[in-house]
Amino acid sequence: MMTLESKMRIRSPWIMHFDTGSCNGCDMEVWALLTPRYDIERFGAMNRANPKQADILLITGPVTKRCEDRLRNLYEQTPEPKLVIACGDCASTGAPFHNCYNVNGGVDKVIPVDVYVPGCACRPEVLIDALVLGLSKWREKAAGADKEAEG
Amino acid sequence: MDLLAYALQVLTVIVAPLVVGLAMGMDRKITARMQNRRGPPVLQPFYDVGKLLSKRPMLLSELQATFAGAALLFHAAALALFVSGSDLLVTFFVSGTGSVCLVMGAFSARSPYSFIGGQRELLAILAYEPVLFLVVLSIGMRSSFLVGDIQGGLLHDLPLVLLALVPVLVVLLEKSPFDVPTAHQEIISGPYVEYSGPYLAILEVARWFQLAFVFGMVTLFFWSGDAVISIAGKLALAFAALFATIVIDNASARLTRENMVSFMLIAGIGLVAINLLVLFILKGSI
């Protein structure tokens, strides 16, 4: 049995998108998510563009050196509980830009990442999968917390 | 006081904002469908508020929380006054105090977008409060300030006054063309920027109370001796007003703050003035 709280949480994931030096490909796909064809508002998601009101950070790009501090700032400004989704290959491992000298090579070099999304660019469908995966992670966590509370 | 009537009033104060929450859900759904997408479930606003309440609080200053709470309580008090049939003018001013609390909450966090949002919210108040004030006074003029005493004839006598409420609703519902204070692409969400989690939920609920009051004012325009017809008509009128704002939202870009103030004042005051003038000419008195 899940608490009401966590049920609500799963039904209302507000997102914030931040580009840390991607090629734009994944960013466009993030935007495509918001638009009629994929419309993640179906899942109650809303683009708040504001870390303070976000539950899920959609991070694209391999995290350039200059974006590092900004990313950390935004992460710290997001209240718990939160999810970080690294969108695309470069956010996951920095791969397409592995030869570039100015990148950190992946979001997880800077902040903890919950879901890694493969693809260059990551299709909107994959992003939806990621969202579902992230939310189920929350659900498990909530269920675990409930069990603990019972036990 | 009659205990039953009292209980009914208390119930209304609790249910009205919930109805508004539901209306907000419908609003989002209808908006989505107008944009050819599926949109969120109708209960989404409740999920949102529930979610926000479960988040860890985060603040820039203690006063933010105080003012958020004050906004909620003032708006709730306004609704309670309204439902209990007391003076509409007083109710309007109490509700205005709630709006001012939002502004102060925005100011008390020193953050660029919050501050600009506060300034803009003040301008929005400058734009819609006079119109609301005039609407209230027109109602008082035609009938009475005491909500409990207001009866039929308003829709018939004051159609343009009712129309003047639509742009007010557009501002309050944060819809284009007048979502200037919260302008997402300019200042993220204006006065709400620094609010998060439970405090944002409080403000959201405060907004429901406020809207419940304003929609309540819309419903005043319909009245019938038959309770069933009366309630159905009132709901239909409120929904029509909501639908009008949704259509406007989907067919316009956001205007600037100057546009907002001048349009609201000219159109709002103009509509009320014309209405009163025509009434004066037709009936010989106001």
Add this chain to the structure above:
Amino acid sequence: MGRATTIPFGPQHAAFLEPLNVTLTLEEEKVVGAVLNQGYNHRGMEHALSLDYRKSQYISERVCGICSFHHSTAYCQGLESIYGIDVPERGRLIRTIMMECQRLTSHLLALGHIAESVGYENLFMQCFRERELVMTLVNRISGNRVHYSMNVAGGVKRDISPEGLKDIQATMSRLRPRLRELHRVFSRDRTLSKRTKGIGVLSNQAAREWGNVGPVSRASGIPRDIRQDGFAAYSMVKFSPIVREEGDCYARMMVRMDECLQSMDIIEQCLPLIKDGPVAIQMKGHPKGEAYSRVEAPRGELVYFIRANGKTALERIKLRTPALMNVASLLAMLPGCQLADVPTITVSVDPCICCTDR
């Protein structure tokens, strides 16, 4: 105590897709000063591109996801001219078709973005709805929605099947009435005009001085379109640059809108020209020499300079990207406008930070 206050606009901001920081000095809500802060997106692409010329066409696509194909085309054209070969006609036509498809997606994105920047959510949604048609089309043809990976030096490595050609034709016919409808909204909508007409005016003179390129320069009355030089298959089709004189956000918006219709024309002109034949020729040996290659990307003239010295690693590769030129001219447009117009003006030059910063 001065009257002005300073606020940051970006790098993370609702109006921007990418990290760009404009530090605005405001007097109330009037912008009195703007400082552009760039480099958030600098990855060091020129270095990465020069490491292995055989892999660089894929890397060059990743300079930017919006006009990835233009980048790889520019890169491949450069190599081709070092090798001194001509791409077969079918290959050139396919490149042209893909470039125009990409121009469609790019311009629809830009238009939607402009609509979004003035809070016209519905119009934004409609733009993206039509854009999805093109996105699924290119997905069917190339196998990916964003990075087509079709270009190789010498031509294209992925042919378009006859069904594919029909598919393109069908999509264009489906798209045309919808884009005409969008065109009507963009040109006539009153609130939208109110927010774009006379806003962010860039005079012809200023556009020349700032070296603007692409739709931004054409909206300021500079009739320059690199496609007229006839690279790829552009010499085989008829079109003339779309030019407007006003130089404001409205003009920039409408130039893009008109170019969408024009792109469809070009694609439809290309389709019947496609004859059976090879799509690419094989290159022999490592490149040696230097080349200067230009294409008209959706945002304007994109320049690749390549110097190769017969090794796998290129000696030098240099990009001059269109957004770099256009973003800079924001400094001419922003001062004097209202805070509310900052997103509109910024978006109207269609800033692409990924290639500006590389």
Add this chain to the structure above:
Amino acid sequence: MSAGELLAVLLFLVPMIGAVVVLVGRSVPVIKVTVAAVTVVLALSSVGLLLVLASRSFAPLAIEAQALYPLSPVLIVADLALTALFIIIGWRLRSMIIAAAAALNLALTVLLGAWTGFSESDPAMLIDNLALIMALITSLVGSVIAIYSFRYMREDPRQPRFFAVTLLFLGGMNAAVFSNDLLWLFLFWDVTTLCSFLLIAHDGTMEARDAARRALAITLGGATAFIIGAVLALEQYGTLSISDFPVAGLGGLALLPLSLLAIAAFTKSAQLPFQSWLLRAMVAPTPVSALLHSATMVNLGVYLLLRISPSIVNAAAINWLVALISGATFLASNILAMTQRNAKRVLAWSTIGNLGLVAMCVGISTSLAIAAGVILLLYHSISKALLFLSVGAAKEGLGSEDIEAMEGMRAKMPFVSAALFIGIFTIVLPPFGMFASKWIISSAALTFPLLIFLLGVGFASTLVYYFKWVGNILSAAPGSRRVTLRADPLPANYKWTLGSLMGGAIVLSALIGPVIRYLVQPFIDRHFILPVGTNDLNIFTSSGEFPVLVLLLLVGLIFAGLAIIVRPGEEEMSKPYASGEDFDFESRGNYFASEAAVMQGIKVSEGAGVLLVVLLIALPIALEVM
């Protein structure tokens, strides 16, 4: 001499005597003792007067000229001497206008004296509830301001002059509101004019002297209108006693005295187009501003309007003009207040606007409106004094009166910030006293629908300019915690004076029911039937009801409750959102208009004012001719 009469005489004589003592004593201790003694006398006497009047169930207390025997012969002499003094001042200021106006005044006073045979009409003084309210305001608020000045003026080398003039001002004011005879009133009217002139010029700078000259020119012009009005009143009504003015059947030229007295009132109350002097007077030290705006001077104008309201109300030909002039003033000043960056100037425009509202009430001409006007006047004085004194205290701490300088003041000067809050809250938000009167005015304006449009926009602008100011005060650095009021390093003097005004504003708001019933109603009832009811908990009109106490409790509970409940932990504090950057943001106010546009706006509204004022004079003449 009855107790009431004695107290009344004390109320204006003691300050005047105090003034002389201060001038003679000159040393700071003497000044302090004298001023303190005078304030004690003022406070006790005014409250005593209240009790005396209450004991006679608020029947007006008339003081015959005989009773004032040793004084009354001085009257004409003093009148003449004062006008002569103005001629000299005009001469020395090289201002022909002042000299000419003063000379005209002198001539007319002589004429008037000759006409009446240098004898006063009876009663010379009449203390009804209106006068009582005014005396309470002057004595109590004025005393607080005087005490506040001990500290504020502590480094001023011209303290004796300052305190002497202040005391004289208070005395003159009290005497003016008691006067029933127009000649008496004229004398004390001129006394206040003189005092304001001296106080505005106090700093001695060029700017101050310019401002003082402007103030003198305008208010003396008003005095000329006054004295012409008096002459005409004698000619038309056959009396100089205000209480004997006819209240019905006025038409044609018989309206002219009222027009002229109204214009005199407009100059004193700085209504359009005469507002400029009050704004320039901002160069004076803050206590002077407070004095001018709340305890004395400007109140006198609207007091006169209220005093002659029984006649104006029935003069249908001109009352709508009065309403329009003051309504326009209300709207214009509130809009202009939005464009100001100097806190004192904001307050000045706000004063002009609020007095406009009071005058408008007279113009609306219903008893409801007039009651609202009286209430507004009373509550405005307290709140405005509080605001001015707070700005003064803030200036000492911050070195500037600019709204922008107050950025984040709540963390630095919590006490002053709280005082400003309460001042502003009590002015604009329900359920405080000013608000209650605005509520009544809104109902009253229903009979004059044109005004509701002015009111709507005016009220909303009030919110804008006050709360953007509050916004600056609130905008403290991120993570700043609540500070206790005690933490404010404010001198005790300020704490006490500000504190007493804060307390007064709140307590009086809670007591609005009794205030209306015992203070306002008797005045209204003498001339009208008051349709405002009170039952301590609520006030109500024929069409509405205002649950004062319920709301007051509500507001108190909301803020007190939240202050206690909301105690977020340290870990909840975060950095402000600045698009991901670390950014130190400084807030700046919005003023919506350039200097040029403001000047333009002032010019336009002054133009409208001139037009209406000309109409106010022309109309009675036109009516007579037709």
Add this chain to the structure above:
Amino acid sequence: MSMLTSSIKNLFSRPFTTRYPKVPADLPPGNRGRVLYDMSRCIFCRKCERSCPTVAIITDRDAKTQTVIRHRCIGCNTCVEVCPTETITMVQEYSRPDTAPTVNVFSLDLPRHEYRIEHLPRHDGRKKD
């Protein structure tokens, strides 16, 4: 105004939105989803590994495995093209997100087209070749 009519029209027409994930994604044939090895054909010539622009392939001649780092593969199709034995194919179906970067290990021990999924150690060291 046309936005008004189109809004109303949209309101009463079917939404454009897909039903994904309730219905499977609409992937066109030839979609470059991810690579699949038929290890029975591989001759371990390492051409694929060397030509991969993002170094997503690790060929282990000794263990006779091919490892594809899923979160590095950009689907460029190069490996498919260079393989002399047509070991590699590009499948329509794309790789799914995971809570950690993962690799697909193709080995001779496994049946045709089968692979093991293993977690990549966090902060994969392969930043530069």
